Amino acid sequence: MALSPKLEMRQSQSLIMTPQLMQAIKLLQLSNLDLSAYVDAELERNPLLEKGEGEGGADAGSDGAEASSGDYADDFSESYGDSGEFSETSGFSDGGTFESSAEDWMQRDLEPAAEQIASRMDTDLGNVFPDDPGVSTPAAPGAAGGDGEAFRSTGSGGSLGEDYNLEAFVAQDDTLISVLEDQMHLVVSDPLDKLIAQHLINSLDENGYLHDDLAEVADQLGVPAEHVEAVLLLLQSFEPAGVFARSLAECLILQLKEKNRFDPAMQALIENIELLGRHDYPALRRICGVDDEDFQDMLTEIKALDPRPGRRFGGAPVQAMVPDVLVRQANDGSWAVELNSETLPKVLVNQTxxxxxxRTARKDGEKEYLTDCLQTANWLVKSLDQRAKTILKVSSEIVRQQDGFLTYGIAHLRPLNLKTVADAVGMHESTISRVTSNKYMMTPRGIFELKYFFSSAISATVGGDAHSAEAVRHRIRQMIDAESVDAILSDDTIVKILNDDGIDIARRTVAKYREAMHIPSSVQRRREKRVRR
Structure with a gap:
C-alpha cells in the first residue's frame, strides 16, 4: 500500500459542547443560592432579561415580558399531567397540587404569634419616651384613621406604619475581639502595652487560641520578648477564662486557676491529658493519686470546662436550609412531590x-449584540425550565424508590445507586449526579440532601433483599447506645448479631462504620461506663 497524502471525506456523529450546553450543565449542578447569584449576574449583563415579581414568576407591571422561568405549570402539565403530585401506584395523582410551600409551612404556626405581638404594640410609646419627638403614639379609639390600630406620628419621620422596622432596635452581637478590646481599655494604660495587646488580640483564632510565636511577635514589634510575655499574662486573665491559651492544656489550666481548682492532682491529670483522650482511667487515676470518688469529681470538673472559649462570641448566624423539593403525604397515602417555588428564579424575556x-439599531454590531442577548436570554429561560423539570423528575423517582424510608424510618432505607435512578428516568448517570448535588428535599422526617438517599448495598446472608449501608450504620449505633456496662458489645459480637439477622457483614466493615460515627472501641467504652456508674 502506497504511502502518499490524499483527501478523504468521512461522516461521523459527535457531541459538541457548545457554550449553551455547558451553561445548561452548569445550571444543573448549582445550589439554589449559587443559582440565584448566577441569575442576578445575568440580569445585570443582559438588558432583555427582567426579574419577575408576581406569583408564578409573572410580573404584572412588565409590558411585553414573557417566557417566565418561574411559571412551570404549563410545562409540567404537558409532561406529567394536570397534577403536581406523585402517586406511588399511578405516577401523578389527579388530586391537584398542594399549594403549601416551605415558607407556608413555617409561617402557618407563626401567624397567631404575630397577631399577639401586634396587639401588644398597642401602647402609648409617647408616655414611655415623652421627650423623644421621633416616637409615635397610637391613635385614640374613635379618632380619624382607625380604632386604635393605626399609629399617628408625634414628630417628623416618627411614623410607626408599614415601614417601621423593629430589627433596627436589635442590639448588635458582641464579638470576641470587641469584648477583649473593652477589657483592654479598662486594664491597660501604657500606650506600648496597648499596642502589644491589640496585636495579640487580632492574632487570636475563632476558638480564642493564640498560635503566634512570641519571639516573632517581639521581633515584629521591636520590643523584648519578656515584655510581650508580661502583656500576654495580663491578657490571659481576661474573660472568658481560657482565652490567649497556646494549647488545650493551657486553656484548661487557665480556667481551673480562675476557679481556684488547680491543685497538684489536677495538674497531674492535665499533664497526662492524652490518657484522658484514650479513656485510660485506671492509669490516669494512679498517676493522680486519688480514689475513685475524687477522680470522678475531677472528671466532672474537666468536662464542665470550655475547650473553645472563643466560640461563644460572634458566631456566624445560623442559616436555615431552604429545600429545593417538598414531599408531603397525600390523603390517599401516596407521596406528593413539588418543587419549592421560593428557590425557582423568576426570569422574563422582554420581547417588546x-x-x-x-428597529432603531443602525449598525450591524448593534443588531448582532441585540440578537445575541435575545438568544442568550431565551436559552437561559429554557435551561432553567429544563433544570426544574429534571429535578422534579429525579426527586419523584427517589421518593418512589425510598417509600419505605419515608413511611417507616431509616431502618427501611433501601440501597440505591445512580444507575438505578438513571435507568428509571431515562438519563445518564452523570446527569443524576449533578441533579443530586447541593439539592435538598423536605420530607416529614426532616430535610435531607438528595445524595443521602443513595447508599451502598450490603448483601443478605440467606439470599434476601440487600440492606442499605446507612440503615446498617443506624442499627450498629442503636445496639451500642443500648448496651450496659456489664454487656459491652465487641465488634465480633456485633457481627454475629447482624449475621443472625440476615446481614452479611465483615468485622472490618463494622469497625470502619463505628470509627466513622466517632464511637470508641469496646475497651474504651467499658472504661468510660465504669467511671460513670
Missing part, C-alpha cells in the same frame, strides 16, 4: 423591548 430597540 427587543422589538422596539432593534
Amino acid at each position: 423591548y427587543y422589538a422596539r430597540v432593534v
Whole structure:
C-alpha cells in the first residue's frame, strides 16, 4: 500500500459542547443560592432579561415580558399531567397540587404569634419616651384613621406604619475581639502595652487560641520578648477564662486557676491529658493519686470546662436550609412531590423591548449584540425550565424508590445507586449526579440532601433483599447506645448479631462504620461506663 497524502471525506456523529450546553450543565449542578447569584449576574449583563415579581414568576407591571422561568405549570402539565403530585401506584395523582410551600409551612404556626405581638404594640410609646419627638403614639379609639390600630406620628419621620422596622432596635452581637478590646481599655494604660495587646488580640483564632510565636511577635514589634510575655499574662486573665491559651492544656489550666481548682492532682491529670483522650482511667487515676470518688469529681470538673472559649462570641448566624423539593403525604397515602417555588428564579424575556430597540439599531454590531442577548436570554429561560423539570423528575423517582424510608424510618432505607435512578428516568448517570448535588428535599422526617438517599448495598446472608449501608450504620449505633456496662458489645459480637439477622457483614466493615460515627472501641467504652456508674 502506497504511502502518499490524499483527501478523504468521512461522516461521523459527535457531541459538541457548545457554550449553551455547558451553561445548561452548569445550571444543573448549582445550589439554589449559587443559582440565584448566577441569575442576578445575568440580569445585570443582559438588558432583555427582567426579574419577575408576581406569583408564578409573572410580573404584572412588565409590558411585553414573557417566557417566565418561574411559571412551570404549563410545562409540567404537558409532561406529567394536570397534577403536581406523585402517586406511588399511578405516577401523578389527579388530586391537584398542594399549594403549601416551605415558607407556608413555617409561617402557618407563626401567624397567631404575630397577631399577639401586634396587639401588644398597642401602647402609648409617647408616655414611655415623652421627650423623644421621633416616637409615635397610637391613635385614640374613635379618632380619624382607625380604632386604635393605626399609629399617628408625634414628630417628623416618627411614623410607626408599614415601614417601621423593629430589627433596627436589635442590639448588635458582641464579638470576641470587641469584648477583649473593652477589657483592654479598662486594664491597660501604657500606650506600648496597648499596642502589644491589640496585636495579640487580632492574632487570636475563632476558638480564642493564640498560635503566634512570641519571639516573632517581639521581633515584629521591636520590643523584648519578656515584655510581650508580661502583656500576654495580663491578657490571659481576661474573660472568658481560657482565652490567649497556646494549647488545650493551657486553656484548661487557665480556667481551673480562675476557679481556684488547680491543685497538684489536677495538674497531674492535665499533664497526662492524652490518657484522658484514650479513656485510660485506671492509669490516669494512679498517676493522680486519688480514689475513685475524687477522680470522678475531677472528671466532672474537666468536662464542665470550655475547650473553645472563643466560640461563644460572634458566631456566624445560623442559616436555615431552604429545600429545593417538598414531599408531603397525600390523603390517599401516596407521596406528593413539588418543587419549592421560593428557590425557582423568576426570569422574563422582554420581547417588546427587543422589538422596539432593534428597529432603531443602525449598525450591524448593534443588531448582532441585540440578537445575541435575545438568544442568550431565551436559552437561559429554557435551561432553567429544563433544570426544574429534571429535578422534579429525579426527586419523584427517589421518593418512589425510598417509600419505605419515608413511611417507616431509616431502618427501611433501601440501597440505591445512580444507575438505578438513571435507568428509571431515562438519563445518564452523570446527569443524576449533578441533579443530586447541593439539592435538598423536605420530607416529614426532616430535610435531607438528595445524595443521602443513595447508599451502598450490603448483601443478605440467606439470599434476601440487600440492606442499605446507612440503615446498617443506624442499627450498629442503636445496639451500642443500648448496651450496659456489664454487656459491652465487641465488634465480633456485633457481627454475629447482624449475621443472625440476615446481614452479611465483615468485622472490618463494622469497625470502619463505628470509627466513622466517632464511637470508641469496646475497651474504651467499658472504661468510660465504669467511671460513670
